[in-house]
Amino acid sequence: MSTFYNRIAGESVERLAALSDGIFAVAMTLLVLDLHGPAKEAIGSEQDLYRALVALWPQLLTYMKSFLTLAIFWNGQQAQLNRFARTNRHLTWIQMLFLCAVSIMPFSTRLLAEFIGYRIALICYWANLLFLGAVLYIAWRYARRTGLITQDTSHEIACAIERRIVFGQVLYATGACLCIWNTYWSIAFIVVTQINFAIAPRIPWLSRF
Amino acid sequence: MSTFYNRIAGESVERLAALSDGIFAVAMTLLVLDLHGPAKEAIGSEQDLYRALVALWPQLLTYMKSFLTLAIFWNGQQAQLNRFARTNRHLTWIQMLFLCAVSIMPFSTRLLAEFIGYRIALICYWANLLFLGAVLYIAWRYARRTGLITQDTSHEIACAIERRIVFGQVLYATGACLCIWNTYWSIAFIVVTQINFAIAPRIPWLSRF
Amino acid sequence: MSTFYNRIAGESVERLAALSDGIFAVAMTLLVLDLHGPAKEAIGSEQDLYRALVALWPQLLTYMKSFLTLAIFWNGQQAQLNRFARTNRHLTWIQMLFLCAVSIMPFSTRLLAEFIGYRIALICYWANLLFLGAVLYIAWRYARRTGLITQDTSHEIACAIERRIVFGQVLYATGACLCIWNTYWSIAFIVVTQINFAIAPRIPWLSRF
Amino acid sequence: MSTFYNRIAGESVERLAALSDGIFAVAMTLLVLDLHGPAKEAIGSEQDLYRALVALWPQLLTYMKSFLTLAIFWNGQQAQLNRFARTNRHLTWIQMLFLCAVSIMPFSTRLLAEFIGYRIALICYWANLLFLGAVLYIAWRYARRTGLITQDTSHEIACAIERRIVFGQVLYATGACLCIWNTYWSIAFIVVTQINFAIAPRIPWLSRF
Numbered sequence: 001m002s003t004f005y006n007r008i009a010g011e012s013v014e015r016l017a018a019l020s021d022g023i024f025a026v027a028m029t030l031l032v033l034d035l036h037g038p039a040k041e042a043i044g045s046e047q048d049l050y051r052a053l054v055a056l057w058p059q060l061l062t063y064m065k066s067f068l069t070l071a072i073f074w075n076g077q078q079a080q081l082n083r084f085a086r087t088n089r090h091l092t093w094i095q096m097l098f099l100c101a102v103s104i105m106p107f108s109t110r111l112l113a114e115f116i117g118y119r120i121a122l123i124c125y126w127a128n129l130l131f132l133g134a135v136l137y138i139a140w141r142y143a144r145r146t147g148l149i150t151q152d153t154s155h156e157i158a159c160a161i162e163r164r165i166v167f168g169q170v171l172y173a174t175g176a177c178l179c180i181w182n183t184y185w186s187i188a189f190i191v192v193t194q195i196n197f198a199i200a201p202r203i204p205w206l207s208r209f
Numbered sequence: 210m211s212t213f214y215n216r217i218a219g220e221s222v223e224r225l226a227a228l229s230d231g232i233f234a235v236a237m238t239l240l241v242l243d244l245h246g247p248a249k250e251a252i253g254s255e256q257d258l259y260r261a262l263v264a265l266w267p268q269l270l271t272y273m274k275s276f277l278t279l280a281i282f283w284n285g286q287q288a289q290l291n292r293f294a295r296t297n298r299h300l301t302w303i304q305m306l307f308l309c310a311v312s313i314m315p316f317s318t319r320l321l322a323e324f325i326g327y328r329i330a331l332i333c334y335w336a337n338l339l340f341l342g343a344v345l346y347i348a349w350r351y352a353r354r355t356g357l358i359t360q361d362t363s364h365e366i367a368c369a370i371e372r373r374i375v376f377g378q379v380l381y382a383t384g385a386c387l388c389i390w391n392t393y394w395s396i397a398f399i400v401v402t403q404i405n406f407a408i409a410p411r412i413p414w415l416s417r418f
Numbered sequence: 419m420s421t422f423y424n425r426i427a428g429e430s431v432e433r434l435a436a437l438s439d440g441i442f443a444v445a446m447t448l449l450v451l452d453l454h455g456p457a458k459e460a461i462g463s464e465q466d467l468y469r470a471l472v473a474l475w476p477q478l479l480t481y482m483k484s485f486l487t488l489a490i491f492w493n494g495q496q497a498q499l500n501r502f503a504r505t506n507r508h509l510t511w512i513q514m515l516f517l518c519a520v521s522i523m524p525f526s527t528r529l530l531a532e533f534i535g536y537r538i539a540l541i542c543y544w545a546n547l548l549f550l551g552a553v554l555y556i557a558w559r560y561a562r563r564t565g566l567i568t569q570d571t572s573h574e575i576a577c578a579i580e581r582r583i584v585f586g587q588v589l590y591a592t593g594a595c596l597c598i599w600n601t602y603w604s605i606a607f608i609v610v611t612q613i614n615f616a617i618a619p620r621i622p623w624l625s626r627f
Numbered sequence: 628m629s630t631f632y633n634r635i636a637g638e639s640v641e642r643l644a645a646l647s648d649g650i651f652a653v654a655m656t657l658l659v660l661d662l663h664g665p666a667k668e669a670i671g672s673e674q675d676l677y678r679a680l681v682a683l684w685p686q687l688l689t690y691m692k693s694f695l696t697l698a699i700f701w702n703g704q705q706a707q708l709n710r711f712a713r714t715n716r717h718l719t720w721i722q723m724l725f726l727c728a729v730s731i732m733p734f735s736t737r738l739l740a741e742f743i744g745y746r747i748a749l750i751c752y753w754a755n756l757l758f759l760g761a762v763l764y765i766a767w768r769y770a771r772r773t774g775l776i777t778q779d780t781s782h783e784i785a786c787a788i789e790r791r792i793v794f795g796q797v798l799y800a801t802g803a804c805l806c807i808w809n810t811y812w813s814i815a816f817i818v819v820t821q822i823n824f825a826i827a828p829r830i831p832w833l834s835r836f
Contacts, residue, residue, distance in 0.1 A: 028441060
């Protein structure tokens with residue numbers, strides 16, 4: 001029987017990491033193109049400019065929120081890739097699904113920013129978060145099952161990575177459910193969750209996950 | 210006789226890989242700029258937004274299709290680069306041709322998405338696929354002939370890589386021919402082919418290539 | 419007690435450097451999209467084109483200024499990352515803050531270029547410089563305190579890196595204060611400071627920092 | 628006397644290469660954003676689309692020309708970076724100048740494409756080529772003089788790299804001079820020069836440089 005292409009394709013973790021870093025970098029900086037300063041004609045005094053910049057504040061916040069979300073998932077993916085001894089074509093394609101969801105994130109965040117009071121916009125945004133988490137989880141389970149992770153990754157570390165994804169998704173889903181009352185509650189809950197992941201305060205209960 | 214520039218230029222596989230990853234990453238994320246959410250003024254209720262998002266569905270599918278195509282060729286190029294022991298200026302320039310075709314892919318896909326019923330749009334798209342495949346094939350043949358591939362690349366692996374490119378191109382050409390009847394048949398055939406390459410199901414006949 | 423996710427996340431300096439290079443590269447090239455040549459219809463002779471290109475000069479200068487600023491901070495971050503033996507999740511997140519400020523730099527520069535006579539635009543621009551410097555300083559202090567820097571980084575080198583950030587920020591703040599009189603004085607002072615950092619002339623007093 | 632910042636900054640060739648690859652990758656793919664297919668409303672039949680695509684041909688050629696130019700200078704820079712044992716802050720800043728000129732290349736090419744019959748557009752384009760070449764030359768001379776190149780770079784190789792830059796610039800300048808008669812002659816001459824650099828045919832006289 002001959003050597004099949006599928007057995008030899010997609011073996012380089014380094015290039016997968018390089019492609020991922022590139023896609024994250026572009027996705028993280030693309031949104032700044034949407035940040036347009038006020039039109040020159042509309043501004044006549046320092047006060048006009050001040051007011052125009054204050055009006056730009058929500059857009060800036062959206063930008064930072066999108067950056068924060070992508071940074072969280074960059075860290076999440078990195079925690080995995082660092083522990084892949086090698087990859088195979090299936091794992092590479094699971095990561096491709098992840099990268100596809102990453103590149104759509106700017107669109108979801110922008111949709112939510114523009115239609116901040118609409119439940120459907122929030123559900124779309126949450127669906128993107130859910131998809132990112134689900135694919136990360138599947139990638140890790142697959143890598144563990146097929147022995148693609150490094151030898152020094154203990155059972156405890158492997159479980160910690162899984163637990164973190166599940167814990168994050170439970171919080172995001174809880175946030176999404178709050179939109180039954182109000183989308184602002186949802187967004188606030190999700191943002192607080194994300195800031196917690198970024199800062200990782202030394203709260204015993206929280207840092208156990 | 211003196212040392213000529215052409216003999217010492219273009220020797221780094223690492224930098225070629227880095228440039229490729231960068232170009233693929235930008236090409237894969239650029240198209241999301243075309244995905245614009247509905248205008249704020251046109252939306253008055255959750256139902257309006259729902260309908261507007263449903264109307265966006267074809268654009269999202271196009272985006273994913275473009276991502277899928279680029280991911281397939283990224284894998285194809287990676288399978289080669291991993292097996293290049295070194296490169297020379299000619300091989301580097303063949304890869305440049307490949308990268309040029311990669312960077313035009315978003316344009317071809319967008320053209321097809323907008324003129325989905327037109328044969329000429331389909332032919333353009335297929336020509337891009339054909340060009341990508343042809344350049345990959347030429348690059349591999351050239352690298353084999355000039356001994357630039359690594360020692361541990363057996364004859365079987367080398368043949369598997371060639372066979373895969375030819376097999377893919379035969380399927381794409383078959384798909385393109387279907388446009389004599391209808392461009393939708395062509396697109397469906399090509400998408401199924403691509404999804405097959407991504408998922409690589411364990412169908413004995415198919416996975417032999 | 420179990421292994422916590424936060425202890426194992428964000429450990430790769432290489433991938434942090436790769437993400438940073440990607441974000442800097444995109445931020446440095448994005449602004450060229452704003453550089454539009456004159457409209458074809460408005461140009462009837464060589465003289466028309468000449469005048470249109472001369473009118474484009476300020477935009478080109480803004481572009482170069484933005485490039486210069488980003489290049490300075492790329493060097494500043496690189497001087498640090500080269501001396502990180504490893505990183506941890508906190509240091510990675512401090513660097514994320516830095517990258518977020520990097521990706522907003524094009525926006526600040528463009529704002530200043532369009533509203534060059536307005537103090538608020540200058541303050542925004544300076545706030546961005548201050549934020550970049552402050553985060554770099556915090557990152558370095560944190561890395562020193564937690565022993566994340568390489569063994570061969572002497573106390574003198576560590577202090578030189580800190581001193582440089584503080585010295586730069588003092589100059590930038592001095593420049594910003596000049597806007598009490600006139601924003602053009604501020605900009606001139608900041609640009610001269612930046613060109614000094616780029617060229618690093620052998621002036622004994624200046625090169626001590 | 629204390630350790631100065633300038634002596635320890637900008638030492639990593641790897642990160643300089645990574646930033647360069649990122650900037651080249653973005654510059655090479657950005658222009659595809661300008662390639663817009665025909666508007667959907669204007670197209671009623673296959674023939675309409677065919678005519679619209681034929682009308683797009685000059686834009687596509689411009690895109691490829693820009694890609695070709697950037698690919699040539701990417702190879703030129705790579706030939707240098709591969710031979711840098713290390714870098715210092717001055718050499719890093721010379722490379723920054725080079726990267727700044729790289730990121731402006733898309734603008735110059737677009738200007739020339741739109742005003743193809745105007746001498747000033749051609750002079751701008753040529754000035755960009757000249758600047759790229761001059762900075763590359765200065766970088767190489769500086770690296771040789773300060774002993775930053777690797778030990779295995781023989782005198783012959785070092786001279787071949789210099790000779791190539793000078794030879795290229797002489798050809799580009801010759802091409803630019805042809806615009807006294809006609810800009811089309813200039814462009815044709817420069818394109819033929821570039822294609823010669825890409826293909827490197829085995830013409831004894833030409834390949835000596």
